[in-house]
Amino acid sequence: MDEVIVAENLRKEYGTFRAVDGISFQVQRGECFGLLGPNGAGKTTTIRMLYGFTPKSAGSLSVLGLDLDTNLRTIKGRLGVCQQENTLDPDLTIEQNLEVFARYFDIPKGESRRRADELLAFIALDHRRHAKIPELSGGMMRRLMLARALINNPEIVILDEPTTGLDPQSRHQVWDRLEVLKNRGLSILLTTHYMDEAARLCDRLVIIDHGRILVEGEPRALIRRHVGDHLIEIVDPTDRLCTYIKNERLEHENLGYRMIVYAQEQGLYAKICSLGAQGCSLRQATLEDVFLRLTGRELRE
Amino acid sequence: MKGAWRVWQRNWTVYRQTWRISFVPPLLEPLFYLLAFGIGLSALIGEITYRGVGISYIAFIAPALIAINIMQSAFFENTYASFVRMYYQKTFNAMLATPLSLEEVITGEIVWGATRSLIGTAIMMAVISAFGLIRYPEGLLLLPLALLGGLAFGAIAMLFTSIVPNIETFNLPIFLFITPMFLFSGTFFPIDALPPWAGSLAQFLPLTHLVRLARDLSYGQIGPEVFGSLAYLLLFTLVAYLLALRGMARRIIR
Numbered sequence: 001m002d003e004v005i006v007a008e009n010l011r012k013e014y015g016t017f018r019a020v021d022g023i024s025f026q027v028q029r030g031e032c033f034g035l036l037g038p039n040g041a042g043k044t045t046t047i048r049m050l051y052g053f054t055p056k057s058a059g060s061l062s063v064l065g066l067d068l069d070t071n072l073r074t075i076k077g078r079l080g081v082c083q084q085e086n087t088l089d090p091d092l093t094i095e096q097n098l099e100v101f102a103r104y105f106d107i108p109k110g111e112s113r114r115r116a117d118e119l120l121a122f123i124a125l126d127h128r129r130h131a132k133i134p135e136l137s138g139g140m141m142r143r144l145m146l147a148r149a150l151i152n153n154p155e156i157v158i159l160d161e162p163t164t165g166l167d168p169q170s171r172h173q174v175w176d177r178l179e180v181l182k183n184r185g186l187s188i189l190l191t192t193h194y195m196d197e198a199a200r201l202c203d204r205l206v207i208i209d210h211g212r213i214l215v216e217g218e219p220r221a222l223i224r225r226h227v228g229d230h231l232i233e234i235v236d237p238t239d240r241l242c243t244y245i246k247n248e249r250l251e252h253e254n255l256g257y258r259m260i261v262y263a264q265e266q267g268l269y270a271k272i273c274s275l276g277a278q279g280c281s282l283r284q285a286t287l288e289d290v291f292l293r294l295t296g297r298e299l300r301e
Numbered sequence: 302m303k304g305a306w307r308v309w310q311r312n313w314t315v316y317r318q319t320w321r322i323s324f325v326p327p328l329l330e331p332l333f334y335l336l337a338f339g340i341g342l343s344a345l346i347g348e349i350t351y352r353g354v355g356i357s358y359i360a361f362i363a364p365a366l367i368a369i370n371i372m373q374s375a376f377f378e379n380t381y382a383s384f385v386r387m388y389y390q391k392t393f394n395a396m397l398a399t400p401l402s403l404e405e406v407i408t409g410e411i412v413w414g415a416t417r418s419l420i421g422t423a424i425m426m427a428v429i430s431a432f433g434l435i436r437y438p439e440g441l442l443l444l445p446l447a448l449l450g451g452l453a454f455g456a457i458a459m460l461f462t463s464i465v466p467n468i469e470t471f472n473l474p475i476f477l478f479i480t481p482m483f484l485f486s487g488t489f490f491p492i493d494a495l496p497p498w499a500g501s502l503a504q505f506l507p508l509t510h511l512v513r514l515a516r517d518l519s520y521g522q523i524g525p526e527v528f529g530s531l532a533y534l535l536l537f538t539l540v541a542y543l544l545a546l547r548g549m550a551r552r553i554i555r
């Protein structure tokens with residue numbers, strides 16, 4: 001297989017603090033690769049190292065088969081980056097944002113016009129082409145950031161939380177667009193805090209925390225491996241039920257008013273229901289369950 | 302360094318949308334000064350002796366007004382305007398995700414600052430020429446001088462931009478650097494009028510040399526002295542430019 005990104009033992013230190021602490025992963029051509037993790041896990045720092053914005057402290061990085069240290073300009077010409085923060089140019093209109101950005105890639109004027117038209121249609125903003133950036137809603141800006149990242153027909157797009165702050169409609173629209181791009185053979189590196197998004201879009205993903213990779217794999221496989229297909233969620237568990245669960249040594253998590261039992265046996269659900277709990281439900285395990293189980297439930301600073 | 306040109310083009314694209322407003326200050330400012338100082342003060346001052354020749358006060362200050370405008374155009378562009386682009390608009394961050402390098406971004410910004418000086422000078426020359434205060438063809442050399450002066454003040458401005466913690470802090474270099482230069486660089490009175498220690502100090506101010514060159518070119522008295530001032534400005538520009546690149550790398554690359 002053809003790897004478009006190979007990161008080996010990537011590290012970033014700020015003073016004595018290790019924001020990224022030895023991360024290794026590969027992204028295959030044509031796949032969507034997810035980088036998940038709680039706030040401050042080191043996702044953005046990793047991404048910034050990928051396009052040379054942040055110099056790495058150690059490790060090696062090769063993108064599109066080229067070493068990043070010696071081929072940065074070439075690599076950047078073939079990448080599309082949608083940064084976490086909004087970096088649209090408020091002095092320019094929507095259309096100009098795309099055309100001026102195209103110039104940075106040395107795309108000739110006629111060609112950039114054509115691509116801008118195409119991309120504005122792609123993100124359904126062609127009717128607002130002359131609007132200034134501050135007139136746009138947050139969702140429109142995010143979509144424009146995505147379009148701008150595509151202006152150079154990149155081989156890889158790097159998307160740092162492309163759907164944060166979007167309403168469900170816009171989120172689904174962005175997903176559709178990303179699926180179209182994937183079908184065209186584009187490689188995608190994605191970070192997101194929406195686990196349903198990651199499960200839907202990512203072929204493979206890593207979950208990182210404190211700058212280290214916790215797990216790597218396909219979303220379905222990760223769910224099966226770390227949670228199982230189903231789990232039982234109990235609201236307000238009775239004491240009797242708690243004792244039962246403890247005695248049976250069932251794998252569980254007690255959140256006080258809520259309890260989650262990671263168990264696969266069919267009979268168990270009926271048994272638990274009969275032990276008297278108000279709300280008790282058997283549901284399909286999700287990537288979010290994996291995420292919370294692996295990274296814990298405490299808030300990050 | 303082709304990328305620097307792309308950055309310049311971005312600013313030019315924005316400027317073209319607001320050029321009508323940007324045109325007004327360099328058009329009116331020399332008029333106000335010439336009226337107030339030239340015509341108002343001329344009556345009190347009469348002639349001034351410059352390089353042993355008596356000239357009218359209005360002819361004395363006209364080239365200085367151009368030099369001041371060169372200084373201010375580039376300085377304000379590469380402090381306030383560049384800071385807004387860098388800090389608030391994240392324009393540099395966006396550019397750095399493209400093939401552009403940080404050196405190209407900063408160079409493009411400084412050359413753009415110098416371009417603002419050039420545009421201002423061209424407009425002011427038109428106004429001042431209407432009073433017959435510039436000798437041609439030598440006066441045309443004011444245009445390349447505007448670029449050089451613009452680069453010098455743009456580069457030093459960029460250096461300040463790389464170190465100020467916030468936009469209010471620009472008050473400090475303006476109060477401690479720009480305002481004293483505005484007053485004491487042989488702009489509104491000859492440097493000879495200063496006490497000797499202050500006169501020697503003034504020789505280190507870039508505006509002193511810019512004003513001197515602007516006068517020589519306006520009066521068409523181009524002698525070997527111009528090379529000293531030119532060399533000083535070139536050196537000043539180079540040092541400020543290198544420091545600005547270093548400062549910006551420190552500020553932005555993390």
Ligand SMILES: Nc1ncnc2c1ncn2[C@@H]1O[C@H](COP(=O)(O)OP(=O)(O)OP(=O)(O)O)[C@@H](O)[C@H]1O
Binds near residue numbers: 019039041042555
């Ligand atoms: N320039 C910097 N100087 C010092 N520390 C930094 C810097 N940039 C990031 N960090 C720290 O590095 C860690 C990782 O930050 P990063 O932005 O990569 O997190 P993230 O995974 O993208 O989080 P989020 O989901 O909130 O975007 C954080 O603890 C952050 O405070």
Ligand SMILES: [Mg+2]
Binds near residue numbers: 043045084160
């Ligand atoms: Mg982030």
